[in-house]
Amino acid sequence: MTVLVTGGAGYIGSHMVLALVDAGERVVVVDDLSTGFRSAVPAGVALVEGDFGDQALVERVIAEHAVDAIAHFAAKIVVPDSVADPLGYYLNNTAKARNLIESAVRAGVERFIFSSTAAVYGETDAGLVTEDRPLKPVSPYGRSKLMVEWMLEDAGVAHGLRSVVLRYFNVAGADPKGRAGQSTRNATHLIKVAVQTALGRRERMQIYGDDYPTPDGTCLRDYIQVTDLAQAHMDALRHLRGGGASLTCNVGYARGYSVKEVVEVVRRVSGVDVEAVMSPRRPGDPAAIVASNDRIRAELGWVPRHDDLDAIVGQALDWERRLHNREGD
Numbered sequence: 167m168t169v170l171v172t173g174g175a176g177y178i179g180s181h182m183v184l185a186l187v188d189a190g191e192r193v194v195v196v197d198d199l200s201t202g203f204r205s206a207v208p209a210g211v212a213l214v215e216g217d218f219g220d221q222a223l224v225e226r227v228i229a230e231h232a233v234d235a236i237a238h239f240a241a242k243i244v245v246p247d248s249v250a251d252p253l254g255y256y257l258n259n260t261a262k263a264r265n266l267i268e269s270a271v272r273a274g275v276e277r278f279i280f281s282s283t284a285a286v287y288g289e290t291d292a293g294l295v296t297e298d299r300p301l302k303p304v305s306p307y308g309r310s311k312l313m314v315e316w317m318l319e320d321a322g323v324a325h326g327l328r329s330v331v332l333r334y335f336n337v338a339g340a341d342p343k344g345r346a347g348q349s350t351r352n353a354t355h356l357i358k359v360a361v362q363t364a365l366g367r368r369e370r371m372q373i374y375g376d377d378y379p380t381p382d383g384t385c386l387r388d389y390i391q392v393t394d395l396a397q398a399h400m401d402a403l404r405h406l407r408g409g410g411a412s413l414t415c416n417v418g419y420a421r422g423y424s425v426k427e428v429v430e431v432v433r434r435v436s437g438v439d440v441e442a443v444m445s446p447r448r449p450g451d452p453a454a455i456v457a458s459n460d461r462i463r464a465e466l467g468w469v470p471r472h473d474d475l476d477a478i479v480g481q482a483l484d485w486e487r488r489l490h491n492r493e494g495d
């Protein structure tokens with residue numbers, strides 16, 4: 167039995183590949199390396215360079231590797247880019263996911279784990295977001311993912327495909343053993359940008375909007391450590407292999423930090439007085455979004471082990487230093 171990981175050369179997918187290899191699982195990665203890196207796939211793991219929407223390719227991989235489960239990470243992921251290029255996002259994240267789901271059904275793969283996002287909720291009022299909140303995504307990115315959730319639900323009813331949909335909140339940090347991290351070029355994620363600024367890779371950073379209805383006026387987010395997130399997928403895989411029913415779960419720590427608080431943590435942990443310039447709001451950003459994680463704890467037995475923003479920032483700093491030494495990868 168082999169797990170097919172789409173997007174396994176990317177940031178989060180590569181941590182999932184490590185978790186699978188650490189657990190003794192067989193893995194095959196399909197990745198077109200559009201934002202991922204060959205070097206992120208550990209030696210000994212098969213990397214098929216190609217498009218996950220290419221049904222002939224995917225069905226051949228499923229047959230050749232005896233795939234019994236698919237963990238689908240591959241996507242375009244930048245919220246403001248999705249506002250500028252919605253059709254590109256709907257093609258890659260939605261239309262190609264339709265093909266992949268059809269390939270799973272045709273090839274008899276019955277287990278599917280999907281990387282969804284907190285962006286499916288859109289604006290939320292105060293309090294922790296539970297999975298049954300109304301889904302009103304405010305960006306094409308969020309909509310492109312929500313449609314995949316619906317396809318999985320419908321394919322489950324029609325074809326018996328069982329799925330775990332994981333709605334990640336803001337993913338950050340790196341493998342605590344230093345084997346993987348976020349290598350994304352021109353990254354837009356807050357912690358990565360702040361850490362790069364601390365290390366002098368960027369002169370200054372921007373804080374997008376301080377007039378939100380939040381305690382300090384900047385946006386609140388729930389930062390989930392990437393190894394804890396990979397573990398959620400391992401728990402989901404065990405659930406599906408054990409015959410568990412389809413499920414949708416948030417993955418977050420139920421604790422929000424404002425943009426200003428994150429920048430302060432980066433200043434403290436790095437010892438550098440990062441220059442952060444107040445700027446206008448960025449399109450597509452909801453004011454606050456913090457997860458309830460009761461369901462994933464109860465249904466999948468997920469236990470977070472890395473819920474510590476100082477440590478997350480420390481891992482991101484370590485990885486960024488290492489990346490700099492390896493530039494040209």
Ligand SMILES: NC(=O)c1ccc[n+]([C@@H]2O[C@H](COP(=O)([O-])OP(=O)(O)OC[C@H]3O[C@@H](n4cnc5c(N)ncnc54)[C@H](O)[C@@H]3O)[C@@H](O)[C@H]2O)c1
Nearest residue numbers: 173175176177178197198199200201202217218240241337
């Ligand atoms: N980073 C976050 O904070 C976050 C939060 C919520 C959800 N997610 C979701 O997690 C998943 C992984 O995100 P990431 O941060 O690791 O991004 P990433 O860009 O590092 O990884 C995406 C990977 O998918 C590959 N890819 C993209 N389109 C492809 C295609 N058509 N065919 C084959 N490969 C393709 C890229 O080359 C890359 O390796 C995405 O689905 C994203 O929507 C991320």
Ligand SMILES: O=c1ccn([C@@H]2O[C@H](COP(=O)(O)OP(=O)(O)O[C@H]3O[C@H](CO)[C@@H](O)[C@H](O)[C@H]3O)[C@@H](O)[C@H]2O)c(=O)[nH]1
Nearest residue numbers: 243245283284285335336354355356359372373374385425
């Ligand atoms: O240089 C920066 C970068 C970000 N921000 C702010 O920081 C917050 C977090 O932004 P970012 O790290 O870009 O994450 P999000 O836009 O919240 O989106 C992330 O988190 C979502 C889930 O919540 C995922 O679906 C997306 O893929 C992922 O990019 C937002 O308020 C941004 O406006 C800044 O102020 N300055």
